[in-house]
Amino acid sequence: MKHVLGIFLFLLTLTSQAQNLTVSGSVTGAADGAPIPGVSVVVKGTTIGTITTIDGDYSLQAAQGDVLVFSFIGMKAQEHTITSSILNVVLEEDATDLDEVIVVGYGVQKKSVVTAAISSVSAEDMEAAIPSRIEDVLKGRVSGVQITQSSGQPGSDSKVRIRGVGTINNSDPLYIVDGMAVDGGINYLNPSDIESVEVLKDAASAAIYGARAANGVILVTTKGGKSGKMTLNYDFSYGWQNPWKKKSVLNATEYMVLMNERELNDGKNAIYSAEDIAGAGVGTDWQDQTFNYDAPVQSHQVSLNGGSDDVSYYLSFGYFNQEGIVGGNYDRSNYERYSVRTNTTYNVFDAKRDLFGSLKVGVNAAYSRILSSGIDTNSEYGSILGSAISFSPLVPVYAEDPDQVLADHPTAVTDKDGRVFSIPPAGFQEIANPVGMLNVPANGQDNSDKLVATIWGELDIYKGLKFKTSYGIDLAFWGADGYTFPHFLANQGKDITRSHVYSNMHRGFTWQLENTLSYTKTIAEKHNISLLAGQSAREYTSRHLYGDDYDLLETDPNKAVIDYAIADRKDERVAGGTDGTTAVTLASYFGRIDYNFDERYMIQATVRRDGSSRFGIANKWATFPAVSAGWNVTNEGFMDGRPAWFNYMKVRASWGQNGNENIGNFAYTSLMNGNQNYYFGSGENDEYMQYGSSPARIANPDIMWEESEQTNVGIDFRFFNSRLAVGLDYYEKKTNGMLMDVPIPTYVGKEAPVANVGDMENSGFEIEVSYKDNIGDFSYNVSANASYLKNVLVNLGNESGIIWHDGAQGLGSFVRGENGESYPHFYGYQTDGLIQNEAEAAAYNSQFGKNAKPGDVKFADLNGDDVIDTDDRTIIGKGTPDWTFGLTLGGEYKNFDLNMFFQGSVGNDIFDYSQRGDIGMMNLPSWMLDRWTGEGTSNSIPRLSSDAFGENWVASDLYVKDGAYVRLKTIQLGYTLPKSILSASYVKRLRVYVAAENLLTFTGHEGFDPEVASGDYTSMGVDKGVYPQARTISVGANITF
């Protein structure tokens, strides 16, 4: 303490000797000549300084010959040697963004000294998009992040993969919102509350999150208060959504012709007479009947922000409501979100002294409530859209003989006016009248309440030494309620005889305590050091309760609750669990050293040590190191003579290891599987259930995290007065010890132990380019990014090197992974055109021992053994793209602004599953009209036949279509009212706009949407009638009071 005081006194005497002149002046901006308040004016090499007043004036004591440094964010700093007592300065705007800071883990960093691969999106970038979810904010705007929307169902999530799929297990990135790691998705966030989103892509930037960072980290920073008078913002938009295309299927006439042809090909009689066909017309267009046209979507957002010396605040309320384009008008596909956020910072004291200089405390709290409902999507088993494209066009929407239908099926589904829906003719199995499905007396709604709050305090201890502590909670309640009343729609699976009601409730709670010490110091003006050390602990617990029951007393939706159901005890079901089952704990220590010399040479080293309850006894703790380095080439003296258009160049490199702790709970032990029950005895009195249980799996106490090791090199440029910015990155990312069931045979009779056995490799190239300029009053900006990704499943760790995933009815599995190949991929037979005539058929049949006819498919005998069998299958495509890209175009002219945003992908395929072999009468896609009907008519669409269907339509490249697409995701035209009109009112700013989403889509795919990712990641590109994203036209306004 004495020592510290000594230094302090020494500095005081130093500075007092030098003050012998009062220097004053004003600071103005070069662009408009207006005074700039708040400019920092400092005597170089001292702590003496001031800031300019509201009128841009300053005054301070200095000595003749001292150098004054004038700096202000967004302006180029200037240095002037004092020669007189008056010094006026004109600051120029700094065209580069290099002085901006970006958020990194546990801190911020100046862009110019960043050595890692971090992409960033700011609030301004989001303004033109009206995003409903955070994933929409990132989609196509940053390189290296592949985001595929699952479906167009309101509230549906997206698959987010940072630098590829890192593991066959959980590859989701880690989301950190204002320092708090948030579990269970982040759809609770209102995108309008977001200030910035940073994506930590390489291992070095993510390493500070250690065991959870293997799949990348997304840092979300929410808006805080801005000092100054309170402002009130109101933003709203209202839109109309429509399907952007229909899938082309056969109309009634075409359907009859093709069904007849198929029967004749099979040696049977035609089903429909010439008269039938002549009178058929187009029949029912089930898609027209099913889609919800002009479905509304609206968003309202009110926010307040402001601040004084003591406190700054941000308060917002948001409301978002979207009706789905399939079933939204029946409350079956809807999404509604209410959100409230309050972010407040208090300056407890700001004493402008070295010891305990300032203390800030703050609270960030957000609450959201989401109500949603959804329909089954992308399924061949009688989903609503699946039925709309495959139900017979000959069947009318309403039954032609309603009395007979009601007599046969008293619970036949009717609309609200009592009109009876048609029931399927024979042979449609679970495929039924899709409009009837929308009208079934059943419904369900999901609910979610989430509170995420962090309280924090930050103390300046001594000259750059800061202590920060924070305590955060994430309290989430979610559940669902629903009911089904007896109804009849089809014989198979849609004949519900008993009413059913269910309800489930979940609670998840996370607490997190973090403490960090940080220190920054500049030595001899050139050595910039910054140190960080911290500790973190968190625990997640959850509980849930589920119940369902049957036989409701009344068929009244308002009374569809469990208490109104009276089924036998054995039909009722309950399930539940308490905290211990899902408790997860994580304890961590971490540290980081940053050093740069004169902003020329940068180096950073990070280490994190994590202990997790999920790891086996033998491996409780893990350490994750990372280093990165950078060189600002243009800051070197020898670069001074470079051409004027060459503004900036930085070279970066990084290496690090991270972990994936998301391996499930209790994977290291063997638990007993319960409820393996059996009934003994007979008769009401003597029948009893024997509870049964057996060990679930073989234990592996050695289980640990999956490790990912990544190397990144990058280079950044600025050209033409920094108008053109280019960033390039190349990386190699290897996942080691990917968790996989040990490859034991099924005959062991238990689940295999899980072990760290697999390896995956991703490598890729990313480019981000932006340019901005103006031509007179017209200013414009263009930014583009593209990412190339190559994924290889190096080693699955099982014996076969193969893992099978999704399939479809009648085809078996066709999505899988294999050692040495891209993961996942489509697998099946390669075809070699069609057999065109009898001679070709004879040759084919004699070679392969087949019984094919002209018009059937020729399969390639890839292994040349003169047999077409499963060994001839090969990789026939993949659902994940090679290239993904985004392009943003923006322009402003006077009060008008226009923004366009394109996105797309190349190198991905779609597995277009359109027919089921076991439902011969289902409707077919229109491309079937181009089928083989004689020599030379087609070489890719086989003849119609039920008998040969199983042979012709096995999983093969006939199903695989090019999935490349380009989409004009958003376009928005805005007009800001001139200040002259507004000056009389309370309104400070008013902008109105008209916007469109998914206005144009260029794709060769014939299905509803080229973006298909429902279900697991492994179903990427598998199209069975996906819920398409809507084309939305909307109007909106941004108003500031």
Add this chain to the structure above:
Amino acid sequence: MKNYIKAIFFAALFGLTACGDDFLTVQPTDSQEAGGAATEGAILANLGACYQILLFDSYADFNYNSVTLMSDMMGDDVFKGGGSATGDQAMLYYLSQYTATDVETPAGLWNIYYSGLSRCNNAITACENAVDVDEDKLNQYKAEAHFLRAYYVHWLWKYWGNIPYFEEELPKPYLAPQFTADQVYAEIIQDLDFAIAGDKLPMKTNVSTHGRASLAAAMMLKARVVMYQKDASKYSEVLADMQRIYTEGGFGLGDYAKIWSREGEFGEGSIFEANHLPEGKDWGEAWSGFGTNLPAFISPNELKGTDLLSGLDIYQGGWGFAPVRPEMVDLFEDGDTRMSASINQFAAGTYTERFQNTGYFIAKYAARKEYNDAPYGTDLNYENNLRIFRYAEALLNAAELMVIHGEAPAGDLTAQVALDEIRTRAKVDPVAATAENIKLERRREFIGEGIRYWDIVRWGETDLLNENIPEFFTERTWSESKKYLPIPQAEINKTQGTEFELVQNNY
């Protein structure tokens, strides 16, 4: 203020050092960990899990691998049926044509019965670790587990012959040696001899123990296994067992038609059944629930009509598999009550015809109205119990052992007595107990119960299986190598390069 700041600071310092391994240890609360001493409750829970396997084969690990049905498809009583030859459950078609492959093989069956083996091993281990369990009860539980293990393994043995076998928890690398079919036979017999010796089990179950293994059940299984193995050295033991069932069992034959209804479950002729209840199974949940899919599987598609043979209007539609071969109705003599109880016939147009349609369907396990009163997954939740061993088989086994295999009768049960009892119940006149008549009677008695194919194989009458009937899309040739199906290739892959590498059957 300073004190407060100090407090935070010290809290932070503590935080930096306080997170130990205690914090990182969490306990599961919904499930105990495996192993350790076993109370009676734990033993019973292990045993319950062994019995549960009986409920799985109709939707075996998500495969429609009903043992009885697949047996009959390989035989000459039914066709494969369903949506189409290879577009709908292709494996069953290949099985019926003797063209199964290492991929198209009933892997679901393999999986569930090996699970059964593993669970029985655990139950036996639990019995060995018993604490405070009554000696007699413990012996009974052990005998039940041994019987069930023998039952599950005997199906694996019949379908695949040369299979891996183990009785203990497998240590790393979790692989078991492959036994020859004869070695497996010896293990099965050992388990059954254990279950039979010392009367650990009651001869017959009663109203409160129906569903459990009994002495008679163990004897019946031993008879099936011994006769399939053609192990003449044990014929006399088996015949003695049959006679004991006849004299001590108190079983009767009852009305044939009533056996297959709800009321006939655990009836007087029933020795062992899989106890199905209409609840709990669901799509995507193959390893739980109590119902069976078999009735839906074999009933005519979208049925609206009345059975022409019995005149009954109690049946409902299903998926149209396993149509009964048209000549089967001619197998029965006039007045044989078994025909209408075994076969259904529906008029064209009262149902949707599917592949290999003959108009005839299996009646025994047919989908009956209100037999699937489950609130969900109705096609999977039929309550029809699978009759595994019936008293009639004991009688016909005895007759066969005496007439065909030349065993001398040791009690009052002669081949003629046995055959007469069967025929009297069927309301047809007595015939002489010749080898031919006994075989024919067996076929009539057990149609649709998965017995015929194995009889043909063990009798060596496999010429009956060769056929070429284009009308019904079947052309097949049986040879000795068809006795054992190809082992699932995925299983072989996982043993490659180890000392436990499985050798594929030459199918």
